[in-house]
Amino acid sequence: MLRGTLTMTAALAAAVLTLGACGGGGDDGPTTEGGKTQLTVGVIPIVDTAPIWLGVEKGFFEDEGIELKLTKTTGGAAAVPGVMNGEFDLAFGNIMSLMVAQDQGLPLKFVANGTTTSGQEGKDFSGVVVPKGSDIASPKDLEGKTVSVNNLKNIGDTTVRYVVEADGGDQSKIKFSEVAFPDAPAALAKGDVDAAWILEPFLSKAVAEGGTVISWNYVETSPQLDIAGYFAKNETIAKDADIIKKFRTAMDKSLEYAQANPDEVRAIVGTYTEIDEPTRAAMVLPKFTPDFDRDAAKLLGDAAVKYGTLEKAPNLDDLLP
């Protein structure tokens, strides 16, 4: 019995190890070749990552001696493990995901900002939508209702709880259900959920189909709220401080360029996503700005602790550059 089990296990282990030896996720740290340093960055192909694609196209990274390799990850699932196992030198991820990762003891830190709420109610890329004819008129009406978010215990439910509480409602009585953004408008129309937290480009679409935005949850949490950025392992940041600094310089330049040239943002989004031209022209863009707002991050972190998403308040010095 035991011998057979061992043989099978050994055979499987050998198969797995052989595959491992073929290369792949193991190479650690940036590699320099011919004066150019190659950096691999894991990005989600969504509007939010437009500045980095634009920065590559405009040569901002090349100017700093960086050869940037962008790898698409279909969801956030591969970002944190990808950075931890060295497949990516950096990755794009939202601020709440990183707070959670840090809460669990993972040594990760933001290097550069990625996206920020536009700060304008009525014109942001994130909102809570109710269908036509719904009796939900303001955030506090969400008490006792079902709200869809793409991921539980993340930035969506935390900010929705925050705005409901700020509006005088009982946040503990909201039921959250996990629905992917592209499926949220259909779930809303079918009545599976009473309200849906949706991001662009699906937000504009849901509104065009008769939905009403009852809360601009990012703006109402804080008009300066940073949503996501580019992060790396502490080890990489310490060991390759020079190249990380250059990445930051190029990334900041890309963010400023994207903020100043919204038409180029809309155009480049068409190159790495399947969002069609009319939708790209109509969608509301986030704000792209280099500096993180610490007060807004602290507010979000404290809210997350209060609602049980985090065990302890995040140390912002360990989180933000």
Add this chain to the structure above:
Amino acid sequence: MTRTGGLPGRVLIGPVPGLLGIAAFLGAWEVAVRGGLVDDRYIPPASTVLVAAVDYLDDGVFWRAVGRTLGAWALGLAIAATAAVVLGILIGSSGVARRATHSTIEFLRPIPSVALIPLAVLVYGTSLQSTLLLVIYAAFWQILIQVLYGVQDVDPVASDTAVSYRFGRIARVRYLVWPSALPYVMTGLRLGAAVALILAITAELVIGGGGLGERIALAQSGGALDKLYALIVITGLLGVAVNLVMRAIERRALAWHTSVRGEVPV
């Protein structure tokens, strides 16, 4: 090999009912959407989807995605098949080994490959190895089980004959075990080929890293419904093609089988 001698009429009839079935399905889809039975905001009509599918034919990026998916499928299936055949013959040839591994195999086999996605992402990230791990795991058990059955299906009379002729180990496997097991191996391969394709696309869809699965995820996250359904139709066609190829291989490899059996009175 004798199948090519069929009547011409039968060849014509062969694919016709199948094609009619597909046409009826597409027609029903079109009518259901146009007639308002299904909301066209969520499912575009069949004609729109077919146009989107045809548009893909001269898209280089699309063909590279197909190449990536089929590459992962073929490589994964080859590794799984080699490992399963070698281990299957080794284990199946020995009663002790068979009994010793039985519970382990029955424990590992039902673990769904998709449950290994977190492990694959942790170890291999978005690289090809991630996809391969899932493909191999899924296909390996399908083939291994068939090989094990096949090895036990050796005719006892033939086995005794081999003993009297003092066949060595190698000769036994080459002339006795392998031919007896081959029909089972082929069935295993066909089953394995189908799940390997499913897992290749699932892995790309969930993990990313390229291929048709990633194109589907992109179309979904971009709200490009016509492309999304076009890709789904294309993956369906790919499944049909894979099955046809595997069946052709099976027919070729076993062409001798029934005829030999037919001539030898047991």
